[in-house]
Structure formats: structure tokens, C-alpha cells
Amino acid sequence: xxxxxxxxxxxxxxxxxxxxxxxxxxxxxxxxxxxxxxxxxxxxxxxxxxxxxxxxxxxxxxxxxxxxxxxxxxxxxxxxxxxxxxxxxxxxxxxxxxxxxxxxxxxxxxxxxxxxxxxxxxxxxxxxxxxxxxxxxxxxxxxxxxxxxxxxxxxxxxxxxxxxxxxxxxxxxxxxxxxxxxxxxxxxxxxxxxxxxxxxxxxxxxxxxxxxxxxxxxxxxxxxxxxxxxxxxxxxxxxxxxx
Amino acid sequence: xxxxxxxxxxxxxxxxxxxxxxxxxxxxxxxxxxxxxxxxxxxxxxxxxxxxxxxxxxxxxxxxxxxxxxxxxxxxxxxxxxxxxxxxxxxxxxxxxxxxxxxxxxxxxxxxxxxxxxxxxxxxxxxxxxxxxxxxxxxxxxxxxxxxxxxxxxxxxxxxxxxxxxxxxxxxxxxxxxxxxxxxxxxxxxxxxxxxxxxxxxxxxxxxxxxxxxxxxxxxxxxxxxxxxxxxxxxxxxxxxxx
DNA sequence: GACATTTAAATGTATGACAATTATCGTGCA
DNA sequence: TGCACGATAATTGTCATACATTTAAATGTC
Numbered sequence: 001x002x003x004x005x006x007x008x009x010x011x012x013x014x015x016x017x018x019x020x021x022x023x024x025x026x027x028x029x030x031x032x033x034x035x036x037x038x039x040x041x042x043x044x045x046x047x048x049x050x051x052x053x054x055x056x057x058x059x060x061x062x063x064x065x066x067x068x069x070x071x072x073x074x075x076x077x078x079x080x081x082x083x084x085x086x087x088x089x090x091x092x093x094x095x096x097x098x099x100x101x102x103x104x105x106x107x108x109x110x111x112x113x114x115x116x117x118x119x120x121x122x123x124x125x126x127x128x129x130x131x132x133x134x135x136x137x138x139x140x141x142x143x144x145x146x147x148x149x150x151x152x153x154x155x156x157x158x159x160x161x162x163x164x165x166x167x168x169x170x171x172x173x174x175x176x177x178x179x180x181x182x183x184x185x186x187x188x189x190x191x192x193x194x195x196x197x198x199x200x201x202x203x204x205x206x207x208x209x210x211x212x213x214x215x216x217x218x219x220x221x222x223x224x225x226x227x228x229x230x231x232x233x234x235x236x237x238x239x240x241x242x243x
Numbered sequence: 244x245x246x247x248x249x250x251x252x253x254x255x256x257x258x259x260x261x262x263x264x265x266x267x268x269x270x271x272x273x274x275x276x277x278x279x280x281x282x283x284x285x286x287x288x289x290x291x292x293x294x295x296x297x298x299x300x301x302x303x304x305x306x307x308x309x310x311x312x313x314x315x316x317x318x319x320x321x322x323x324x325x326x327x328x329x330x331x332x333x334x335x336x337x338x339x340x341x342x343x344x345x346x347x348x349x350x351x352x353x354x355x356x357x358x359x360x361x362x363x364x365x366x367x368x369x370x371x372x373x374x375x376x377x378x379x380x381x382x383x384x385x386x387x388x389x390x391x392x393x394x395x396x397x398x399x400x401x402x403x404x405x406x407x408x409x410x411x412x413x414x415x416x417x418x419x420x421x422x423x424x425x426x427x428x429x430x431x432x433x434x435x436x437x438x439x440x441x442x443x444x445x446x447x448x449x450x451x452x453x454x455x456x457x458x459x460x461x462x463x464x465x466x467x468x469x470x471x472x473x474x475x476x477x478x479x480x481x482x483x484x485x486x
Numbered sequence: 487g488a489c490a491t492t493t494a495a496a497t498g499t500a501t502g503a504c505a506a507t508t509a510t511c512g513t514g515c516a
Numbered sequence: 517t518g519c520a521c522g523a524t525a526a527t528t529g530t531c532a533t534a535c536a537t538t539t540a541a542a543t544g545t546c
Contacts (some may be wrong), residue, residue, distance in 0.1 A: 061334070067513075070538085113416060177412070
């Protein structure tokens with residue numbers, strides 16, 4: 001067994017959990033002020049340092065924010081989409097990079113999620129979203145673009161696709177999946193030929209969305225997934241032969 | 244503007260960020276030991292308390308783990324799927340509950356993501372997954388079940404569907420979406436009639452997956468989404484009239 | 487009334503001490 | 517030798533205290 005279930009956690013972890021529960025269960029509401037560090041120390045019968053360590057844990061999860069000065073203190077934080085994005089991306093990236101997730105698995109997950117957005121995006125995406133896609137497609141056509149920049153543009157293209165669905169919850173969920181894939185994608189060396197083919201597929205997706213044709217968008221995403229998987233396999237094979 | 248960009252963060256936040264960068268960028272690898280708190284304090288020229296607060300922030304994100312005793316210390320942690328699940332669920336739940344996300348938006352996102360899993364699950368789900376679904380369906384048929392328990396079983400059913408896709412990255416991404424919906428779902432009072440209808444739709448999904456019929460599963464999920472949205476609208480209307 | 491000053495409350499940081507934990511080393515005994 | 521057992525040292529966990537810094541409110545002054 002990996003985690004010893006019997007060992008009790010630190011005091012600061014226990015206190016952090018107690019406060020976290022109060023927030024998650026709604027016993028403390030947004031912008032409500034927590035007792036001061038000194039008061040918490042007394043309530044939990046620990047030193048102020050221990051309370052502070054607990055509060056820093058909560059701050060790291062964006063559950064609270066602190067303000068110095070008179071009438072300052074720790075307040076229950078309304079977590080913003082931007083903060084949630086950031087945390088999700090950090091977690092997802094590390095999860096993928098540290099757990100030897102295969103390119104194939106990550107790629108499959110990413111495109112499955114993106115296809116989930118495609119029908120909604122086809123129905124709702126605005127001219128703005130389509131313009132972003134066109135700009136990224138143009139960028140991807142430039143031959144002097146580095147592989148990293150190409151991948152970055154790829155992410156931006158797919159972000160526009162996802163945001164086109166007009167559902168912030170979906171955008172939030174997808175942010176992690178798409179961004180976390182980038183380090184894996186960066187391993188691929190894009191030849192002029194493969195770039196051309198990807199750009200063509202991006203154009204197919206863009207056109208399908210512009211025509212509000214969900215089925216065509218889905219099919220194009222399928223093809224893009226298949227091609228990306230092929231590229232990934234080539235890289236893995238080359239790496240294996242070299243070793 | 245909400246967040247003042249010019250104000251510099253705490254020392255403990257700066258130090259946490261510096262170490263976080265080192266981990267994310269791969270300059271520190273999994274299971275590598277960080278310098279001791281005393282050494283870090285000297286390196287960053289701050290007190291040990293400040294270093295400790297920084298380390299607690301990282302521990303809260305599962306980036307490091309600490310071990311007491313000789314040859315103990317802080318180690319770069321291999322974040323597990325279970326830990327990542329937990330964090331994602333906490334974040335997603337708070338994001339939804341604190342940002343007044345409409346039932347409609349959350350529901351749409353959830354079912355869009357689930358439909359993304361359906362074809363994979365139809366192709367790959369095992370007898371185990373189907374058995375879990377059947378058990379939950381049986382549970383959902385019990386008339387003395389509380390609304391909370393019914394929702395809990397609903398989550399378990401959909402978890403089995405998602406896990407059936409056999410893609411851990413997908414399961415991880417979906418965990419947040421499905422679990423975070425539960426507090427919103429709990430607001431719905433399930434009548435005997437609505438429960439019956441939901442159970443019938445669950446059976447349709449189960450049967451479709453058993454037949455490896457992706458299209459039928461997709462259609463059943465569409466119907467379930469439409470019905471769930473209807474129930475949600477009823478609740479909102481009732482709540483609005485009462486107010 | 488407007489502006490400057492003081493004050494108080496809070497977090498941020500530093501320091502030092504001690505407790506608790508745990509791998510390693512050494513010692514002594516059979 | 518081999519092994520048990522205790523000493524040791526390194527390290528995190530906790531506490532207490534002091535002081536610095538920040539900030540809003542209260543107070544005072546013109």
C-alpha cells in the first residue's frame with residue numbers, strides 16, 4: 001500500500017481541512033471574513049504559525065484571499081474561471097508528464113472532448129471565433145515558424161473552437177485537456193508536409209463551423225485525430241529505433 | 244480592475260512560485276529531494292517560517308510531499324490520478340457553486356462531455372462496468388431512497404459509463420464535470436414518476452453499451468439530457484414563483 | 487469641511503527553542 | 517560473526533515572542 005491510512009496528518013493540514021469543509025459545505029459564504037489568525041489559533045488551540053500554514057494551504061487552492069492592515073484578514077474567495085483554468089492546467093500538465101501517459105491515450109482524450117464541443121460550436125460560434133481560427137491558420141502557414149510556435153498556434157486554434165461553444169463550463173474543462181497536451185505535441189517535429197496537411201484539416205474544420213455543419217466538423221476532427229496519432233506513432237518509432 | 248497587477252506577492256508566494264517553476268519545467272524530477280527548510284531559508288535569504296509557508300502551498304497542490312526524520316525532507320511528488328481527481332472536483336464544485344452557473348449551462352457541459360465518452364465506452368466497456376450500471380439502476384428503483392442517495396447513485400452510474408471508455412485521462416477530466424454537478428442536481432426533488440423515467444433512460448444507455456451500439460447510446464444520452472433540463476426548468480420555475 | 491496625524495488591528499517576517507520522528511551508526515553481548 | 521539495542525544526528529512539526537508593515541478608521545487641526 002502506498003499511502004498509510006493510519007498516520008494522522010499535520011495539525012496545519014487538519015485545520016485547513018476543517019476550514020475547507022466549512023467553505024465547500026456552504027457554512028461560510030463568498031467574501032465572508034474568517035476570524036483573525038490569533039482568534040483561529042485560540043479556537044483550534046494551536047500557535048499562530050500553525051494557523052498560518054493552514055491558511056497558506058487554502059490560499060494555494062484559491063479558496064481564500066488575504067488582505068493586510070486594519071479590517072483586513074482572510075476572506076472566502078470567489079474562485080474565478082481564470083484561477084480555475086490555471087490550476088487545472090498545472091495539475092493536468094503534471095499528471096500527464098509524471099505518469100507516463102501515452103501519446104495515444106492523451107490524444108484520444110483530447111479529441112474526444114473536442115468533438116463534444118463541435119456540435120455546440122457549429123451552432124453558436126461567432127464571426128469573432130471564426131476570425132481567430134483564420135488568423136491562426138494563416139500563422140500556421142508561415143514556413144519560418146518554430147515547432148513550438150506552431151504548437152502554440154494549434155492550441156489557440158482549438159481554444160477558439162472550444163470557446164465557440166459558448167459554454168464557460170465546457171471551456172474550463174477543456175482548457176486542461178488541450179493545454180496539457182502541448183508538451184507532448186511539442187515532441188513532434190513538424191515537417192512542411194505534415195504542417196500542410198494539418199492546416200488543410202484546420203481549414204476543413206473552420207469551413208464546417210462557418211457552414212454550421214456539425215457532422216462535417218466532427219468528421220474533420222476525426223481525420224485530424226487519426227493524422228495526429230500517425231505523427232505521434234512515427235515519433236515514437238523513431239525514438240525507439242534510436243535507443 | 245480587480246487584482247492589482249503592480250502589487251508584489253508575499254515572499255512565501257514568490258518562493259513557492261520559484262520552486263513550482265522548477266518542478267513544472269522539469270528542473271526537478273519526481274522523487275528528487277528539495278534542500279532542507281534551513282538550507283532553503285539560507286538560499287532565499289528568508290526565515291524558516293517563510294520557507295515553510297511556501298512549502299505548505301506546494302503541498303496543498305500535491306506538488307511535494309514531506310517526510311519527517313533523518314534523511315526526510317520535501318520530495319517532488321508524483322501526482323496520482325486520485326489526488327488530481329480530488330483537486331479537480333473541489334475546484335469544479337466551488338467554481339459552479341460560487342459563480343452562479345446556470346443549471347442549463349452545467350447540464351449541457353456535463354452531457355456533452357459524457358457523449359464524448361459514449362462511443363469509446365460502447366466499444367470497450369467490460370462486463371464489470373455494465374454490472375455496476377445494473378446495480379445502480381436497481382438501487383435507483385428502490386422507492387425509499389432519499390433524493391441525495393438517488394443523485395449519488397446517478398453519479399456512480401455515469402462514472403461507470405465514463406470509466407468504461409478505458410481512458411484514464413478522460414475519466415480524470417470527466418470526474419470534475421460529473422461530480423461538480425451533484426450539488427445542482429441535489430436541488431431537484433425527484434418524484435416517483437421522474438425517477439421511473441430516468442431509470443428507463445439509464446436502462447436504454449446500459450443496453451446500448453451492452454450491444455456496442457454507440458449511436459443508440461448517444462441518442463439515449465440526448466434524451467436524458469433533454470429530460471434533465473426539463474426537470475431543472477421546473478425546479479427553477481417553482482423557485483421563482485415562490486419568491 | 488478638508489486635510490494631516492494618530493491609532494489600532496491585522497497580516498508578514500524573523501528568531502529561537504523544543505518536540506517528534508526516523509535513518510544510520512556504533513556498541514556490546516551471545 | 518551476527519544481531520539487538522541504544523545513541524546520534526538530521527529533519528520536520530509546533531510553539532512563543534517580538535517586531536515590521538500595511539491599512540482603514542478615528543481623531544485632531546486649521
